[in-house]
Every structure is written in structure tokens, then in C-alpha cells.
Amino acid sequence: MAQPQLKVVGSAETARLSQKTLIQIDGVTKTYRTRDGEVPSLRPITFDVRDGEFLVVVGPSGCGKSTLLKLVAGLLPVSEGAITIEGTTVTEPHDDVGIVFQSPVLLAWRTVLRNIMMPVEVRGLPRDKYLERARALIRMTGLEGFENKYPWQLSGGMQQRASLCRALVHDPKILLMDEPFGALDAMTREKMNVELQRIQHETGKTVLLITHSIPEAVFLADRVMVMSERPGAIAATYEVPLPRPRSLDVMGHPVFIELTQRIRAHFNAQGHLD
Numbered sequence: 269m270a271q272p273q274l275k276v277v278g279s280a281e282t283a284r285l286s287q288k289t290l291i292q293i294d295g296v297t298k299t300y301r302t303r304d305g306e307v308p309s310l311r312p313i314t315f316d317v318r319d320g321e322f323l324v325v326v327g328p329s330g331c332g333k334s335t336l337l338k339l340v341a342g343l344l345p346v347s348e349g350a351i352t353i354e355g356t357t358v359t360e361p362h363d364d365v366g367i368v369f370q371s372p373v374l375l376a377w378r379t380v381l382r383n384i385m386m387p388v389e390v391r392g393l394p395r396d397k398y399l400e401r402a403r404a405l406i407r408m409t410g411l412e413g414f415e416n417k418y419p420w421q422l423s424g425g426m427q428q429r430a431s432l433c434r435a436l437v438h439d440p441k442i443l444l445m446d447e448p449f450g451a452l453d454a455m456t457r458e459k460m461n462v463e464l465q466r467i468q469h470e471t472g473k474t475v476l477l478i479t480h481s482i483p484e485a486v487f488l489a490d491r492v493m494v495m496s497e498r499p500g501a502i503a504a505t506y507e508v509p510l511p512r513p514r515s516l517d518v519m520g521h522p523v524f525i526e527l528t529q530r531i532r533a534h535f536n537a538q539g540h541l542d
């Protein structure tokens with residue numbers, strides 16, 4: 269499909285992005301080997317993520333989005349090709365990566381603060397220094413006053429904010445998010461999108477996020493990468509030339525509407541997104 273002929277409505281945000289490549293995905297494939305045979309999951313995929321960029325991946329169910337994220341996180345080995353972060357090949361979980369999954373996976377017997385501090389404990393980092401950082405993140409995500417509560421005393425949105433704090437506490441450059449708001453109700457999800465945009469702006473993190481929601485993708489992204497059905501490949505990549513900060517009103521903007529329609533057209537051609 270041709271790139272959209274979209275008018276650039278603001279260039280300030282484009283200027284914010286460093287041209288430096290942070291993550292390089294070069295000819296990466298993934299085939300799972302199971303007892304029932306091989307499951308090709310990703311066809312050769314090549315793309316870069318720039319330092320400070322917010323890149324969102326959408327694609328039909330089972331096309332390999334989570335697989336791609338796990339490969340970048342170093343949680344799975346690639347079958348072919350290479351992934352590098354700042355020029356270093358990813359072969360194991362990388363310290364400069366924080367991950368947020370769809371389910372908050374907080375430990376029920378630990379308080380919010382102690383859940384957030386887990387990456388610090390696991391890495392043996394200086395507790396006092398990072399405690400200050402954890403408290404700053406708690407303030408930034410609006411969890412102040414809930415530090416000593418247990419996860420089950422929090423709403424779903426608050427639990428996901430706590431897992432965002434946990435992913436950021438060791439100050440990684442890269443934040444990987446796999447359907448982080450998929451389990452939340454529509455209104456909480458929209459609120460979390462606005463908050464995530466603000467937090468990314470304040471922290472300058474490079475974000476690679478997966479979603480099934482096309483409006484969420486366009487709202488959050490500097491670029492949206494559309495994947496095709498399994499074994500997944502890149503069907504198209506769209507720049508989102510909407511200025512930031514974006515409010516939810518941006519969803520009525522002609523550029524927003526045109527982009528969501530163009531992305532949706534890929535799925536109408538392929539079948540369903542969800």
C-alpha cells in the first residue's frame with residue numbers, strides 16, 4: 269500500500285527525535301521448534317528504532333508481535349539475523365530494557381513499593397539511590413499514598429501503573445510494552461494512554477509497544493508498524509505527523525482519521541485484527 273499523502277501539521281516533535289539508531293533489527297526470523305514440528309513465526313524482519321522514538325506495532329492475532337518483543341528483550345533467541353542495542357548484539361536479557369506485559373504480574377505478598385523495587389534487588393543496585401527513583405516514579409504515575417498497599421488493594425489501572433514504575437525503576441533506555449492496557453476498560457485505557465504519552469515525554473524513553481487497538485497506536489506513536497499474518501512480516505510503516513502533547517481530541521483530527529482508516533484497510537484486506 270502507498271504511504272499516506274498526509275500533510276505535516278507540526279514538525280516540533282519530529283525535531284525532538286534523535287536520528288541516532290538505538291535498536292537495530294536486521295533480517296530477524298523466528299521459528300519455534302515444537303514436538304509437533306516447526307512453527308514459523310516471523311519472516312525476515314528489518315527495521316530500526318531511533319533513540320527517543322515511540323514505535324507501535326499492530327498486527328493480526330498470532331502474527332508474531334509478542335515474539336518480536338521477546339526477541340528484542342533477549343528473552344528468546346533469534347533463529348536468523350541479529351538484534352543490536354547501541355551496536356551490541358542481544359543474546360540475553362538486557363539491562364537497558366524494561367518490560368510491561370498485558371497482565372501486571374505483581375507479587376501479591378509484596379507491597380506496591382517492594383514490587384517496584386524488585387529489579388533493583390535482582391540486579392543488586394544501591395537501594396537508597398533507587399528508592400528515591402522509585403518514589404519519584406510513584407509520584408509521576410499518581411500512585412502516591414499507595415506505596416504500602418498490596419496489589420489486590422489497587423484497581424487494574426493502578427496495578428498497571430505500578431508495573432510501569434517497576435519497568436522504569438532501574439532507568440532503562442528502552443521500554444517494551446506488550447498490550448499493556450488490553451485488560452483495562454475503555455475509559456481507563458484512554459486515560460492511561462494520555463499518561464503514558466506524558467511519562468514518555470518526561471523520561472525520554474524509547475518505547476516499543478504492541479497493541480490491537482489502531483486508535484491507541486496512532487494516538488501514541490511517532491511511527492506505526494503494521495504486520496501481516498503469520499509468519500509475520502512488515503506490511504507497512506506510517507509516520508504519525510501529529511504534534512505533541514496530544515489530547516484525546518486529536519482523535520477527531522483529519523490526519524488521525526485518515527491514518528486509522530489506512531491502517532484498518534490492511535486488516536480488512538487480511539481478515540480481522542482481533
Ligand SMILES: Nc1ncnc2c1ncn2[C@@H]1O[C@H](COP(=O)(O)OP(=O)(O)OP(=O)(O)O)[C@@H](O)[C@H]1O
Nearest residue numbers: 300302307309328329330331332333334335336498
Ligand atoms: N513457545 C511457543 N512455541 C510454539 N509456538 C509458539 C510459541 N509462542 C508463540 N508461538 C506461535 O507463534 C505465533 C506467533 O505468536 P505470538 O504470540 O508472537 O503472536 P502475537 O502476534 O503476539 O499474537 P496475539 O496478538 O494473539 O497476542 C503463533 O502462531 C503462536 O502459536
